[in-house]
Amino acid sequence: MLDSHSTDDPIETAAREAKCPVHAPADHPKIPRAKVGVLVANLGTPDNYDYWSMRRYLSEFLSDKRVIDYSALIWQPLLQGIILSKRPFSSGAAYKSIWNEEQGESPLMTITKSQTAKLRARLTERYGEDVMVSFCMRYGNPSTLKVVREMIAAGCQKIVFFPLYPQYAGATTATANDQFFRALMKEKWQPPVRTVPAYFDRASYIDALAQSVERSYGALETKPDILVCSYHGVPQRYLKEGDPYHCQCQKTTRLLKERLGWDDTQIITTFQSRFGPEEWLQPYTVEEVARLAERGMKNIAICAPAFSADCIETLEEINEEIRESFEEAGGERFTYIPCLNDDEAHMAALEEAIVENLSGWL
Ligand SMILES: C=CC1=C(C)c2cc3[nH]c(cc4nc(cc5[nH]c(cc1n2)c(C)c5CCC(=O)O)C(CCC(=O)O)=C4C)c(C)c3C=C
């Protein structure tokens, strides 16, 4: 059980317990009932697909040194001058093609809300009202700073922070954690915190992935010639500088292959979303699917194990651009296997990781 102020009047109890020499109980700062917070975080998404919403979002994202590590002196004039005068239009059009018009938000936002609601239901069932579950974004809204503030104001005296990236990358996991700690820097009463590590090698996550592949394959008339596991790319240089992302992606594919009982001819690893002039992790998905078609593999399936939720990179880039590349090279059947999203097996894997990290706190 939590060490909480459990009488009917928590403010008075807190003041009395603290034997506060200055404040009489009546004017002691309000102290709500103590809770443990679980804060899940994803990358973020623009508020809308118009030029200024896109520009604001991309500017915040692409100014992050964990994402693009060039000197600001060189990078900022390029970003603010050339890139942000064009990219908001092309990216805005891509977002428009996948936008959830009914809810007025991007698919990543809709899915993150649903994941959070499902995790809240699971954790409340397990722990009751002593746990508070929220989500935040690294870029855009709801900001990490705002949600951390809300959680502390609501009484979260301990927080488990969970960046929803199966594989660790400096550009995703580390920058989410950085932002979380930046938010805590502003708090007078900093709670004890734990960060949940990457979960690519958890049996429950691999099992959820395998089930999603089996489900998709089971619904097809003809079994695909190969499964392409397409991961978001990063510059190759980041790997040489010590980022383990590449290895964790390779290992994810291997574990999935072993769980499915397949051999190396049935599954491959590729990397997508190259940005800028540097070499990124290879092979590039967009080129590899064309090569597969040219080599006679006319029926392929593709999944995106680096994304915990479908987003612009999967719904638009994979399912539109990469599909087109495959078909233009002579490919005939292209099956996109959706991300794990709010799938129950995925939720169970995320819950398992959270419960492990709550050990001794609830
Ligand atoms: C420019 C460098 C980028 C690096 C490095 C990078 C790494 C990286 N990103 C994800 C996950 C996502 N990225 C998303 C969108 C996105 N990514 C970049 C650039 C880099 N990403 C840009 C410019 C964009 C915006 C879209 C565009 O303009 O093309 C998203 C989707 C967000 C959404 O709203 O749908 C995700 C998720 C990972 C996992 C990763 C490295 C491991």
Ligand SMILES: [Fe+2]
């Ligand atoms: Fe990205």
Ligand SMILES: [Fe+2]
């Ligand atoms: Fe590696």
